[in-house]
Amino acid sequence: MNGNEDRLRASDKRTVYERAFSYFSHDWPWIALLVALIGVSVGVGLFEAWPLAILVDSILTHDPKEGWLHGYFLALLPADKPGQIIGLVLIGLCLQIVGYCAWLARMMINYYLNYWGTTRVRADLFAKLQRLDLAYHQSRPQGDSIYRLTTDAFGPWGIVDIMIGTAVAAVTFTVMTAIMLSRNVGLTFAAYSVAPFILWSNWRFGMRIHQRALESKQIDADLTAHIQQAMTRLPLSQTFRREPFEFQRFAQAVGRSVTGLLRLNWQEQLYPLARDTILSLGSAIILGYGGWLVYRDQFLSPVADGMTVGALIIFMDYLRKLWDPLKWLAEFFSKIRTFEAAARRVFFVLDEPEAIRDKPNARALPPRPRRLAFDDVSFGYGPDRNVLFDVDAAIAPGEMVGFVGPSGTGKSSLLKLMLRFHDPSAGAVRLDSVDIRDVRLKDLRAHFAFVRQEDLMLPTSVAENIAYGHPAATKEEIDAAAALAGASDFIRDQPKGYDTILSEGGANLSGGQRQRLAIARALLSEAPILVLDEPTSALDPPNEQLLIETLHRLKRRRTIVLVTHRLHSVVECDRIFVMEAGRIVARGTHETLLRQSKAYASLWRVEQSEEPPPPRQRRSA
Numbered sequence: 001m002n003g004n005e006d007r008l009r010a011s012d013k014r015t016v017y018e019r020a021f022s023y024f025s026h027d028w029p030w031i032a033l034l035v036a037l038i039g040v041s042v043g044v045g046l047f048e049a050w051p052l053a054i055l056v057d058s059i060l061t062h063d064p065k066e067g068w069l070h071g072y073f074l075a076l077l078p079a080d081k082p083g084q085i086i087g088l089v090l091i092g093l094c095l096q097i098v099g100y101c102a103w104l105a106r107m108m109i110n111y112y113l114n115y116w117g118t119t120r121v122r123a124d125l126f127a128k129l130q131r132l133d134l135a136y137h138q139s140r141p142q143g144d145s146i147y148r149l150t151t152d153a154f155g156p157w158g159i160v161d162i163m164i165g166t167a168v169a170a171v172t173f174t175v176m177t178a179i180m181l182s183r184n185v186g187l188t189f190a191a192y193s194v195a196p197f198i199l200w201s202n203w204r205f206g207m208r209i210h211q212r213a214l215e216s217k218q219i220d221a222d223l224t225a226h227i228q229q230a231m232t233r234l235p236l237s238q239t240f241r242r243e244p245f246e247f248q249r250f251a252q253a254v255g256r257s258v259t260g261l262l263r264l265n266w267q268e269q270l271y272p273l274a275r276d277t278i279l280s281l282g283s284a285i286i287l288g289y290g291g292w293l294v295y296r297d298q299f300l301s302p303v304a305d306g307m308t309v310g311a312l313i314i315f316m317d318y319l320r321k322l323w324d325p326l327k328w329l330a331e332f333f334s335k336i337r338t339f340e341a342a343a344r345r346v347f348f349v350l351d352e353p354e355a356i357r358d359k360p361n362a363r364a365l366p367p368r369p370r371r372l373a374f375d376d377v378s379f380g381y382g383p384d385r386n387v388l389f390d391v392d393a394a395i396a397p398g399e400m401v402g403f404v405g406p407s408g409t410g411k412s413s414l415l416k417l418m419l420r421f422h423d424p425s426a427g428a429v430r431l432d433s434v435d436i437r438d439v440r441l442k443d444l445r446a447h448f449a450f451v452r453q454e455d456l457m458l459p460t461s462v463a464e465n466i467a468y469g470h471p472a473a474t475k476e477e478i479d480a481a482a483a484l485a486g487a488s489d490f491i492r493d494q495p496k497g498y499d500t501i502l503s504e505g506g507a508n509l510s511g512g513q514r515q516r517l518a519i520a521r522a523l524l525s526e527a528p529i530l531v532l533d534e535p536t537s538a539l540d541p542p543n544e545q546l547l548i549e550t551l552h553r554l555k556r557r558r559t560i561v562l563v564t565h566r567l568h569s570v571v572e573c574d575r576i577f578v579m580e581a582g583r584i585v586a587r588g589t590h591e592t593l594l595r596q597s598k599a600y601a602s603l604w605r606v607e608q609s610e611e612p613p614p615p616r617q618r619r620s621a
């Protein structure tokens with residue numbers, strides 16, 4: 001948790017609870033039903049022991065007792081003893097059945113509220129994560145967002161659940177205490193003599209088990225990450241014969257996992273032991289003291305409303321039932337804190353300012369060929385370190401331009417500004433003189449088809465991968481785009497052609513094949529500006545040449561922006577921008593630059609000495 005989240009935690013407790021409840025505000029009829037069902041369960045629990053108590057006190061005796069509850073039960077029963085016994089059995093049975101039904105309905109409503117409420121939280125969070133800009137996502141590990149979505153999203157329901165559960169526990173505890181006090185004050189205090197131990201053991205074991213479970217979960221997550229990394233590194237470890245080292249790391253991780261689980265299991269097993277010991281102690285106290293009270297009130301010096309065997313049975317039953325409410329009360333603070341922290345982590349992301357978003361009055365800009373201009377653009381990833389300085393360039397519709405320069409000079413950063421993955425710190429990027437910050441994001445991005453240096457391949461069919469940006473494309477259109485990108489031949493060689501399913505990240509394709517699919521994907525899109533970041537880096541000379549020919553055929557129909565440090569790819573561009581240390585230092589055609597730009601000429605000479613150029617053919621537009 002970073003500093004901002006800590007500040008949020010310190011300042012804003014009330015809002016977290018309000019916001020957690022707001023996710024369930026439409027569910028209030030279900031919550032009301034849930035509370036009613038909990039009431040039924042609690043009521044059944046309180047009355048469960050009464051049929052036996054009444055049987056002993058009022059039926060299987062020559063001296064029937066006449067408390068108000070006895071009277072109420074007996075009024076429901078026939079006058080004869082066998083009828084009364086059968087009646088009490090039936091009442092006991094009914095109580096059990098009602099209890100089970102209420103419990104079942106209660107559980108299902110609980111699951112329903114939990115799953116749907118958590119789904120709403122997740123939907124909000126997922127949509128927000130989609131809206132947040134790249135700077136946010138690149139500033140933290142991917143696992144962080146995944147954890148917030150999968151685990152922290154349960155926080156709001158956890159808060160509601162704990163609040164309801166604790167309120168019910170408090171009511172149960174109070175009613176139980178009142179009933180016990182009404183029967184016998186002394187025995188009630190005797191029964192409650194074990195309450196501090198119950199509270200203590202619940203608090204202690206609750207904390208310990210929670211802590212151990214968290215540790216164990218973290219160790220298991222580390223183990224999973226470790227196995228995943230080891231599998232990714234497999235080719236490396238086999239090449240460098242580091243299998244024993246990897247195995248040792250794996251064995252250590254498994255060892256930590258086993259130790260963590262054993263520590264958790266130890267606490268889990270100690271807990272019922274402590275609980276049973278305390279309950280046995282409580283039962284012994286009630287049996288001993290209560291037994292003596294019954295003997296005193298019934299045999300030694302009988303009194304009309306003295307202690308009875310039936311009341312003793314009820315005390316014994318309530319002692320067992322005391323555990324649950326006291327558990328809720330004892331664990332309230334630790335549990336609510338856990339869920340509150342989880343909910344805060346969710347709300348923190350939901351409150352994250354969206355740096356890249358539509359202005360309230362953002363204008364519509366239907367995609368069509370437009371002039372693209374950088375007006376004195378400066379930009380840095382952090383406040384203190386600019387990577388682009390006063391970049392000034394205009395690209396006419398249908399023009400094909402190249403940005404070249406050594407690695408790290410800011411070429412890719414410039415492309416990211418076009419799609420508003422980031423905004424410039426000074427100057428503006430414009431489409432037809434409109435600042436792109438004033439345009440609706442979806443309209444702006446519809447102008448561009450972007451091929452990244454390492455484009456993502458999805459674990460789905462080749463056809464779906466190509467059609468990702470244009471899902472309605474026909475087979476013929478997909479085929480045509482693949483042909484333009486030089487991908488048709490290798491796709492046909494795949495076991496199921498266009499229906500071949502790619503593995504995760506396109507691992508069953510070569511780098512060049514993945515790049516051609518990415519290019520086909522961009523070509524299939526109808527965007528008027530085609531932006532390609534190092535599109536030929538993984539292509540062999542024939543395929544590089546094929547792509548350049550394709551781009552030349554597209555010229556005039558689409559604007560093409562090519563970023564590369566392979567000058568062979570840009571020699572036939574209408575204009576080439578040479579970049580150095582975040583600035584455009586020269587611009588012009590290949591021939592002009594060879595004559596006028598020392599930087600370009602030197603890059604060209606280096607490239608000439610490194611590799612033979614692919615066969616050059618001048619093509620018509």
Ligand SMILES: Nc1ncnc2c1ncn2[C@@H]1O[C@H](COP(=O)(O)OP(=O)(O)OP(=O)(O)O)[C@@H](O)[C@H]1O
Nearest residue numbers: 138381382387406407408409410411412413414565
């Ligand atoms: N997400 C980022 N956060 C911080 N700095 C970054 C980020 N991406 C790039 N940079 C830095 O910005 C500078 C320009 O990087 P950029 O990727 O734009 O260069 P490039 O010219 O495209 O390089 P290459 O040809 O190697 O792809 C580099 O110094 C790089 O370290």
